Amino acid sequence: MSVAAPTILLIEDEPEMRRFLRAAFGTQEYQLIEAPTAREGLAQAAARNPDLILLDLGLPDGDGLDLTRQIREWSRTPIIIISARGQERDKVTALDAGADDYLTKPFGVDELLARMRVALRHAARVGAADEPVFETGGLRVDLARREVSRDGVTVHLTPNEYKLLVTLVRHAGKVLTHRHLLREVWGANAITQTHYLRVYITQLRHKLEADPTQPRLLLTEPGVGYRLRSE
Ligand code: CA
Numbered sequence: 001m002s003v004a005a006p007t008i009l010l011i012e013d014e015p016e017m018r019r020f021l022r023a024a025f026g027t028q029e030y031q032l033i034e035a036p037t038a039r040e041g042l043a044q045a046a047a048r049n050p051d052l053i054l055l056d057l058g059l060p061d062g063d064g065l066d067l068t069r070q071i072r073e074w075s076r077t078p079i080i081i082i083s084a085r086g087q088e089r090d091k092v093t094a095l096d097a098g099a100d101d102y103l104t105k106p107f108g109v110d111e112l113l114a115r116m117r118v119a120l121r122h123a124a125r126v127g128a129a130d131e132p133v134f135e136t137g138g139l140r141v142d143l144a145r146r147e148v149s150r151d152g153v154t155v156h157l158t159p160n161e162y163k164l165l166v167t168l169v170r171h172a173g174k175v176l177t178h179r180h181l182l183r184e185v186w187g188a189n190a191i192t193q194t195h196y197l198r199v200y201i202t203q204l205r206h207k208l209e210a211d212p213t214q215p216r217l218l219l220t221e222p223g224v225g226y227r228l229r230s231e
Contacts, residue, residue, distance in 0.1 A: 005029045009050035011041030013060050024109040038062030045071055057083040065097050072098035078119035088223030095177045118173035134169045136229055141169050155207050164200050173230030175221045
C-alpha cells in the first residue's frame with residue numbers, strides 16, 4: 001500500500017449517513033471523498049481513482065448495482081456495498097455484479113472498519129506479486145509447492161478440494177458467492193450445483209478445522225456463500 005492515506009469514495013445520498021461515516025473516519029487515516037448521486041460517484045471514481053468505494057444501492061439517479069457493473073468494466077478498486085436491503089438475493093446479486101463485500105444498514109463502525117481493512121489488504125495483495133504462502137489460525141497453504149498443513153501436520157486434499165481452498169485463499173476475508181466458487185472450481189456449467197459445494201466444504205472442514213461442527217476457518221454466509229477467515 002502507498003504511504004499516503006488511502007482515499008475512500010463514499011457514494012451515498014443520505015446526509016445523515018454521510019455525516020455518520022465522516023465522523024467515524026475522523027480519527028482514521030483515511031481521505032474521504034463524498035458523492036451524493038450515482039452520476040457524481042462515477043465521475044469521482046474515474047477522476048480520483050480511490051483506494052476503496054463505499055456504495056449505497058438506493059441512489060436518487062440510479063441503482064448501485066448498475067454503478068458497480070459500470071465501475072467494474074475498467075476498475076478493480078474494492079467496492080463495499082452499504083445498504084438497507086438485507087435480503088440474501090440482494091447480497092448475491094451485488095457480489096456477483098463485482099462488489100467485494102456487503103454490509104446491511106444499520107451496521108457498527110468497528111464492523112465497517114474491519115471489512116475496509118480486509119478489502120484494502122486484499123487489493124494490496126492482488127496488486128503485488130502473489131504471496132506464495134498463506135497462513136491463518138493454524139492453517140498453512142503453500143501455493144508454490146501445493147502443500148497444505150494444519151498445526152504443522154500435512155493434510156492431503158483431492159484436486160477439487162485443493163482448487164476450492166485455493167480459490168478461498170486468493171480472496172481470503174471476502175465472501176465468495178456459491179456461483180463464483182462453483183464457476184472457479186467446476187466451471188460455468190456447474191454454477192447451480194450448490195450441493196457440490198456443501199459436500200466439498202464439509203470435507204474440507206473435516207480435514208482443516210479443529211472442530212468441523214464449529215468452523216473457525218471456513219465460514220458460512222447463509223444463503224450467500226463462504227468466507228475464509230484471513231487473520
Ligand atoms: Ca439511499
